[in-house]
Amino acid sequence: MKKLVILGAGCGGTMMANKMRKHLDRNEWNITIIDKDNIHDYQPGYLFVPFGINTEREIRKTKREFLKPGIDFVISELVNVDWDKQQVTTATRGTFSYDILIMSTGCDVRPEEVEGLGETWGKDVYGYYRFDHCVDLKKALAGFEGGKLVVNIAEMPIKCPVAPLEFAFLADWYFHTRGIRDKVEIEFVTPLTGAFTKPVATAVLTSACEQKNIKITPNFALGSVDGERKVISSYDGTEVDYDMLVSIPPNFGSQVMIDSGISDPMGYIPVDKHTLQPKDRPNVWVLGDGTNVPTSKAGAVAHFQADILEENIMAYINGEAQHARSDGHAL
Amino acid sequence: MxxxxxxxxxxxxxxxxxxxxFNLLLCGTWLGPPAMQKAGKRLSMIKKK
Structure with missing residues (x-):
């Protein structure tokens, strides 16, 4: 029996497992997908939880319910990936060898990577890139009666690059509905040169910010957070004060990839940006937020990457040339 | 609303x-060609860069 192992049962991993199960004969191929837990969060919904628009019931499901029959789901922490030995090791379920490996382990926020941010988290400093962070932020926003709300991107790349601006717009709407918008100052502090990464979008979004009375502070490379003074500082010494800080901390790939020696220092796996394969690893493919591909970290990107992988992996199995190429687009 | x-x-x-x-993407449903659709894109701006 040949073995296809998939790491990560989030958006990318689940899509790949279901796609490949349709193609591969159950008598020839065993498909195993490994993840640390059985919670599947609809991550686009995170943004709406702090404002009471999305509830836990609406955006939290189980991973297992989205996997087709014939896919083995292993719940255990991943502790090592060894491309040379063609095997992966888990904390509690042993080692799994593979003929083909698909990696989709995503990325996550790391507040502790910024001086003062980890220590200050939860004390007038919040975020919305994990479900528990969203719940804490919802409580904090409900108790916020006025002052300066700063939305800050620590550094790029981040998941869903437009989400911080959406958050600022939603905050504008939220405080309007509460009747306290005139008591709240909203400032969007970003390391980018403007509101967004692309010029056409930046022009439109800058205008939208002006209409909504949201101040944009560009070119701000976050250096530290001082929770006592309630100030964020950039590397060039610029300071911005806040009453509530909504932080988008640095995003890192999976620590296991760093520990396994197969990623860059940020935990992102280097791959060919068109084939999504690591160099000299013909039976390994990587998709989603965990690659170093210069594209948006978003489920839509993973979706289109999954189509490329599906075609090329089947060509690889059938001994044919692999023609599909990813162009990294999201829409 | x-x-x-x-x-x-x-x-x-x-x-x-x-x-x-939840009902299409995660199931692995094919939703269209994976190559970027160029309709409506301002490609001239990309070329200028």
Whole structure:
């Protein structure tokens, strides 16, 4: 029996497992997908939880319910990936060898990577890139009666690059509905040169910010957070004060990839940006937020990457040339 | 539907996308060609850069 192992049962991993199960004969191929837990969060919904628009019931499901029959789901922490030995090791379920490996382990926020941010988290400093962070932020926003709300991107790349601006717009709407918008100052502090990464979008979004009375502070490379003074500082010494800080901390790939020696220092796996394969690893493919591909970290990107992988992996199995190429687009 | 009154279509699209995510995307359903659609894109701006 040949073995296809998939790491990560989030958006990318689940899509790949279901796609490949349709193609591969159950008598020839065993498909195993490994993840640390059985919670599947609809991550686009995170943004709406702090404002009471999305509830836990609406955006939290189980991973297992989205996997087709014939896919083995292993719940255990991943502790090592060894491309040379063609095997992966888990904390509690042993080692799994593979003929083909698909990696989709995503990325996550790391507040502790910024001086003062980890220590200050939860004390007038919040975020919305994990479900528990969203719940804490919802409580904090409900108790916020006025002052300066700063939305800050620590550094790029981040998941869903437009989400911080959406958050600022939603905050504008939220405080309007509460009747306290005139008591709240909203400032969007970003390391980018403007509101967004692309010029056409930046022009439109800058205008939208002006209409909504949201101040944009560009070119701000976050250096530290001082929770006592309630100030964020950039590397060039610029300071911005806040009453509530909504932080988008640095995003890192999976620590296991760093520990396994197969990623860059940020935990992102280097791959060919068109084939999504690591160099000299013909039976390994990587998709989603965990690659170093210069594209948006978003489920839509993973979706289109999954189509490329599906075609090329089947060509690889059938001994044919692999023609599909990813162009990294999201829409 | 008081949310973002001037962009109701955006809000409705988000609700539809959530349904599509759980019922189509995760199932591995093919939703169209993976290559970028160029209709409506301002490619001249990319060339200038």
């Amino acid at each position: 008081g949310l973002l009154k001037d962009t109701e279509m955006n809000h409705i699209s988000k609700l539809l996308f959530k349904w599509a995510y």
